[in-house]
Amino acid sequence: MADPLQGAVAEPGSTPAAATAPAASPVGSASSDGPSRGRRRRTLHGGTSIWVALLWLGPALLLIFGVVVFPAVQLVRAAFSKYSITGLRLGDAGTTNFKNVLNHSSLPTVLANTVIWVVVVVALTVLISLAVAQFLAKDFFGRKVVRWAIIVPWAASLVITAKLFTMIYDYYYGTLNLILTTLHITSGPIDFLGDDRWTMASMILVGIFVSVPFTAYVFVAGLNAIPDDVYEAAKIDGARSWQIYWRITLPLLRPAMVVASVLNIIYVFNSFPIVYTLNDRNPGFLHDTTITFMYKLAFKSAEKDVGMSAAAGIFNVLLILIVVVVYLRTLKWQEQED
Amino acid sequence: MAVVTRAAPAPMGTRRKVGWARARRYVLPLVGLAVALAFLGPYIVMVLNSLRPSSDVVQTPPTFLPRTWQWSTFGDVLGDQRFLNWLKTSLLVATSSTIIVVLVAVPAAYFTARFRFAGRTAFLFLVLVTQMFSPTSLVVGLYREFFDLNLVNTYLAIILTNSAFNLAFAVWILHGFFSSIPKEVEEAAHLDGCSRFGTLTRIMLPLTMPGVVTAVIFTFIAAWNEYVVALTLMLDDAKKPLTVGITSYVTGYEQHWDQLFAASIIAIIPVVILFAFIEKHLVRGLTAGSIK
Numbered sequence: 164m165a166d167p168l169q170g171a172v173a174e175p176g177s178t179p180a181a182a183t184a185p186a187a188s189p190v191g192s193a194s195s196d197g198p199s200r201g202r203r204r205r206t207l208h209g210g211t212s213i214w215v216a217l218l219w220l221g222p223a224l225l226l227i228f229g230v231v232v233f234p235a236v237q238l239v240r241a242a243f244s245k246y247s248i249t250g251l252r253l254g255d256a257g258t259t260n261f262k263n264v265l266n267h268s269s270l271p272t273v274l275a276n277t278v279i280w281v282v283v284v285v286a287l288t289v290l291i292s293l294a295v296a297q298f299l300a301k302d303f304f305g306r307k308v309v310r311w312a313i314i315v316p317w318a319a320s321l322v323i324t325a326k327l328f329t330m331i332y333d334y335y336y337g338t339l340n341l342i343l344t345t346l347h348i349t350s351g352p353i354d355f356l357g358d359d360r361w362t363m364a365s366m367i368l369v370g371i372f373v374s375v376p377f378t379a380y381v382f383v384a385g386l387n388a389i390p391d392d393v394y395e396a397a398k399i400d401g402a403r404s405w406q407i408y409w410r411i412t413l414p415l416l417r418p419a420m421v422v423a424s425v426l427n428i429i430y431v432f433n434s435f436p437i438v439y440t441l442n443d444r445n446p447g448f449l450h451d452t453t454i455t456f457m458y459k460l461a462f463k464s465a466e467k468d469v470g471m472s473a474a475a476g477i478f479n480v481l482l483i484l485i486v487v488v489v490y491l492r493t494l495k496w497q498e499q500e501d
Numbered sequence: 502m503a504v505v506t507r508a509a510p511a512p513m514g515t516r517r518k519v520g521w522a523r524a525r526r527y528v529l530p531l532v533g534l535a536v537a538l539a540f541l542g543p544y545i546v547m548v549l550n551s552l553r554p555s556s557d558v559v560q561t562p563p564t565f566l567p568r569t570w571q572w573s574t575f576g577d578v579l580g581d582q583r584f585l586n587w588l589k590t591s592l593l594v595a596t597s598s599t600i601i602v603v604l605v606a607v608p609a610a611y612f613t614a615r616f617r618f619a620g621r622t623a624f625l626f627l628v629l630v631t632q633m634f635s636p637t638s639l640v641v642g643l644y645r646e647f648f649d650l651n652l653v654n655t656y657l658a659i660i661l662t663n664s665a666f667n668l669a670f671a672v673w674i675l676h677g678f679f680s681s682i683p684k685e686v687e688e689a690a691h692l693d694g695c696s697r698f699g700t701l702t703r704i705m706l707p708l709t710m711p712g713v714v715t716a717v718i719f720t721f722i723a724a725w726n727e728y729v730v731a732l733t734l735m736l737d738d739a740k741k742p743l744t745v746g747i748t749s750y751v752t753g754y755e756q757h758w759d760q761l762f763a764a765s766i767i768a769i770i771p772v773v774i775l776f777a778f779i780e781k782h783l784v785r786g787l788t789a790g791s792i793k
Contacts, residue, residue, distance in 0.1 A: 213619060219612035220624060222605040223668060230665030231631050234642030241641060295536065303529035311777060312537035315544055318772035320726035320744045323765040326751075327547050330758070336563045338546050376540070384715075426670075433635035436728060454637060461641065469641060476638045483633050 235480075241473035248467045260474035269448035269456070277432070277452040279363060281486075284370040285427045292375050292423070293416075296382030297408075317376035325440035328369050332356050332441070356441055362450045366441050370431060378423045385419025386412070421494060425487060432483050453479050544766075551575070551762035558758040574763040584764055586739045587746030591725060591768070593656060594742055598663035598724040599717055602671050605664070606716060610675035611701055615687075625676070632669035636662060636730045644733050658734050659742070663724040671716035678712030679705060714779050722772055743768045 217224075245256040264270065299310060316324060331338045332355035340352035355365040389412065397407050435454050442450045451459065457479060461472030550558050551574050553567030560568075578584050613621055636643065643662060644653070652658040682705065690704045706713065728744045735741045738749075747768065750761035 216612065216616070216618045216620065219608045223609035223628075223672065224624075226601075226605060226661070226665045226668055227627060227631055230643070230646075230661050231634055231639070234639040234646050235634065237642030237645050238639055298529075298532065298536065301529060303525070303533060305530050305533050309533040309537045311773060312541045314773055314776050315769060316540055318722060318725075318776065319544070319765065319769045320728065322726075322728045322744055322748065323768070324543070326748075326761070327543055327765070330550065330558070331543055331546055335561050336559050338563065338565070341563045341565065372540075372543075429633055433637060435635070435637045454635075457638065473641060476641075479638055480634065484630070487633060 238473050238476055241470055242477050244470050244473075246469040256470055260468075260470040261478075263468075263471050264460075264475045264478060269451075273448055273451050273453055273456045276363065276450060280367065280370065280438070280452050281428060281431050283367050284374060284431045285424060287367075288371050288374040288378050288427055288431075289420070289424055291371065292378035292382050295375060295379040296386055297412075299379065299383050300386045313376045313379060315376075316373050317380075321373060321434070321436040322440065324373055325369065325436045328365075329356065329441060329443075332365055357444070359449065362442065362445065366438055366450070369437050369441065370434065373437070374427055374431065378427060381419050381423045381426075382416065385416045388419075389415045421491075425490065428486060428490065429483060432479075432486070453482065544769075547762045548766060551759050551766060553759065555756055555758045555760075559756070571759065574759045575767070578760050578763045578767065581760075583738065583746065584767075587741055587743045588767075590656070590735075590740055590746075591742040591744070592771070594659055594663060594727075594731075595721050595724040597656075597660045598667065599720045601660065601664040602667050602720045603713060603716060606668055606671035606675055607701070607706070607713070610672045611679050611705060613672075614676050614679035615684075628669045628672050631666070632673065634666070636666050636727070640729055640733050643730060647734060653734055654736050654740065656740065659727070659731050662730045662734075663720075663727055667720040667723050670719055674715055674719075675709065675712050678709040682708055718776060718779055721775060725768075725772055 242260050243256055243258075245253040245259070247253055295313070299306065299313075330336070332340075334340065334352050334354045334357065337352070337355070339355065340349075343349045344352060353361060355361045393411060393415070394407060397411055402410070432452075433454055434452075435458065438450070438452050438455045439458065442455070448456055448459070453475065457472050457475040460466060460475055461469050549565070549567060552570055552572065554569060554571050557568050609624075613625060647653050647655075647658045686704060686708070687700050690700045695703065726744060727742070731742050731745045735745060738746070743764070747761055747764040750757040750764065
């Protein structure tokens, strides 16, 4: 059982363990997996190293620079430019666009919405997914069917799911209101997408609904990567099930947890279709997150300002960068504390 | 692991365990049914809505089941040449993007996992930053770039975009897998006269198959469901992918909710099939690996 290959051939759950290494500390991880052979190291330290590297990394670099970095540079350029309402570049704008974003009257609301949206969706998604994954790891009749069922919200496109939920939430024709009134839970229908008290909660529910499948899948893989003998040893030692879960499963699930939460933070923060579709008929920015705020600045607001939208886009990228780096730093710091 | 407290097994607990062992045969499938229903529920509504005329979808009071069953929707959608065009685009774009991502990510991940070189850290950091960009936030820049390259309205533009934005995740996951394989395995292959490339394709790839499979399914799903870039770059109706195309079933002028939902269901099926197929592969990869 102590096969050295075990980690390699385990399900993707084992992946996160190693995969997060470059994320958490690109510098630190470099020392752990150096060149495999001395001879190769010598060649790589010679002048050819960069060319050999380019041969292997070239296609990836080409794609990243061509389709991600270049448009990003265009975005930066746009952020410092002035545009007409029809999208024509009029000239340099200096930092006006950035100032306009920072002074925008809706910015505090939008930022607060973003925080609520990301924190609540990610936290509840992780909690629910943990439970779902734990359940799916058990062996029972029909497990495969349940696994396939959970894939569906992940397999369906977000636009479609969001459109479906506008139908389900609908005040007049919605299935949810039909269920609630039939079961006498509410006396009358609720305007889930029009009533300001309900809009955010309704969007969050859909956000969790579409995030759980992927997250649970990462956790199932993580659970499968934990060797059975660890559990057996604990059982022989007389550990109770909650002790096993708290002291063994959760700590060993940590790498999967890091990957799941980092990816979820990125996806949920960048999530566009749900907020955009469900919030479609509400005017203003009352329920927008920074991503839809950015899009509306360019295409839907009274301003129709490409430059300002680009500036907001840059703030978005910086914000997510900071959040992820801080999150990973905190984790590393905790790890050292333990 | 070693911190588990020792406690004498209580006889009470054992008895309870026996009762639970009997009950779980029935309880677990029931909970499973509830979980499955929770995730399928909205899509059951979708199926029901695809089986009723559009006018019935938006009629008060709402009903759970169709007032009139309309079985022709799926046939209508499958016979619609526009729909078939969109389906073709989606299949083409998702498949090509997935192939490109695997071909590009495998060498990059393998090389960064095995060798140290100037710029290795920079490359991994670049990959990590790429992961944080969404095509949505860059769509203005993307449009300008592809317009200059005369690639607006081409399959190539969205294939390249999907490949580039999914590359980071694939490199990330494969890097982890390659790192976790002991170097001795490769050295043995080398001693047996295997070339560097041969080691990668014959030894490393089979061992990291679960990682490749994960990268494949993530990329395929993401490309299959991509919306914003295709919406902006594909102007020709016949070349639109499903996600963009089917929204034209419900517009300000015509509301074909039934067709929208039927088309959506058809769009979900290939991904679910792919997953079902690949999950088997995952398990096979596991057992094949443990023989060693």
